[in-house]
Amino acid sequence: MSLIVTDQPIPLITDTNDVVHIGHTRVTLDTVIVAFREGATPETIAQQYPVLALADVYAVIGYYLNIVRNSRIPSTSRTNGSPHPSGK
Numbered sequence: 001m002s003l004i005v006t007d008q009p010i011p012l013i014t015d016t017n018d019v020v021h022i023g024h025t026r027v028t029l030d031t032v033i034v035a036f037r038e039g040a041t042p043e044t045i046a047q048q049y050p051v052l053a054l055a056d057v058y059a060v061i062g063y064y065l066n067i068v069r070n071s072r073i074p075s076t077s078r079t080n081g082s083p084h085p086s087g088k
Contacts, residue, residue, distance in 0.1 A: 010063045011056045022060055025051045032057060033064050 011023040020029040027049050035045050042061055046054040 008059065010059055012060065012063070022052055022056055025049075027052055029060060029064075032060055036061050036064070 012029060013021050013023065015021060021027060022029065022032060031049075032045055032052075035048070036042070040048070042054060042057040046052050046057050
């Protein structure tokens with residue numbers, strides 16, 4: 001059995017108010033990232049928000065960490081707490 005590697009889309013959806021949600025839920029990207037930055041594990045976040053799949057929580061946190069790494073902006077320097085590089 002060999003491993004087949006495929007691209008997995010990041011489960012993020014932006015609503016009409018430019019708020020980013022995890023998949024088709026009401027849980028926002030900011031909610032997950034703030035919890036993670038405050039020390040919550042992906043497992044804890046998935047338990048706190050049962051509508052979220054654990055794999056989606058990991059995917060979103062990974063996406064966030066790549067934004068921080070690629071923008072060369074320390075994750076603690078966001079002035080408005082937003083994980084989005086533009087501050088939205």
